Amino acid sequence: xxxxxxxxxxxxxxxxxxxxxxxxxxxxxxxxxxxxxxxxxxxxxxxxxxxxxxxxxxxxxxxxxxxxxxxxxxxxxxxxxxxxxxxxxxxxxxxxxxxxxxxxxxxxxxxxxxxxxxxxxxxxxxxxxxxxxxxxxxxxxxxxxxxxxxxxxxxxx
Numbered sequence: 745x746x747x748x749x750x751x752x753x754x755x756x757x758x759x760x761x762x763x764x765x766x767x768x769x770x771x772x773x774x775x776x777x778x779x780x781x782x783x784x785x786x787x788x789x790x791x792x793x794x795x796x797x798x799x800x801x802x803x804x805x806x807x808x809x810x811x812x813x814x815x816x817x818x819x820x821x822x823x824x825x826x827x828x829x830x831x832x833x834x835x836x837x838x839x840x841x842x843x844x845x846x847x848x849x850x851x852x853x854x855x856x857x858x859x860x861x862x863x864x865x866x867x868x869x870x871x872x873x874x875x876x877x878x879x880x881x882x883x884x885x886x887x888x889x890x891x892x893x894x895x896x897x898x899x900x901x
Contacts, residue, residue: 749813750820750832750866755856759817763810766803774800813855827899830874832866837898838874841882846897851875870894 751759778800781793820833830836835850849864851874857865864871873885874896882895 748816748818749853749855750818751853751856752833753819755853756814756817756819759810759814759855763807763814766807766810770803770807774803817853823901825901827901828878830877830896830899832875833901835900836874836896837900838894839897841893841895 774796777796778793781790781796784790784792787793825831825833830851832851832853835848837846837848839846849862849870851866851871852863854865854867857863857868866872866875869887870885873883873894877883877896879896879899882893884891884893
């Protein structure tokens, strides 16, 4: 069975929009490519037709995968989440104890992660080290560069 993944409303809407686009515009463009290749003659020696059929198979696989993700996704009501601990969708302000640098991250589902906008996956090493901690807690986290000690300064939604 697939893992259940929690999403923000924005993230879930983005997935639904992508699925809709793949099912409508994506399928139409592939059908058009297959029709154009079919019009070029003998299908047994038509590489363009084979490529278009392969693209169709990959496209349908992507649709099936996205449908599975959506079937196993859950929308989190941010207003009902506990602010005393770091959870999925928490916005956490942390300080690197060694150099004093502060960072703010939101813990989101893997598909919503975007470091440039401060969103990290709940499955990332930093998020895993922060989950369940409270304001004032210090935690040592294994990252690719070694162990880093962080202090949790603030938790919000």
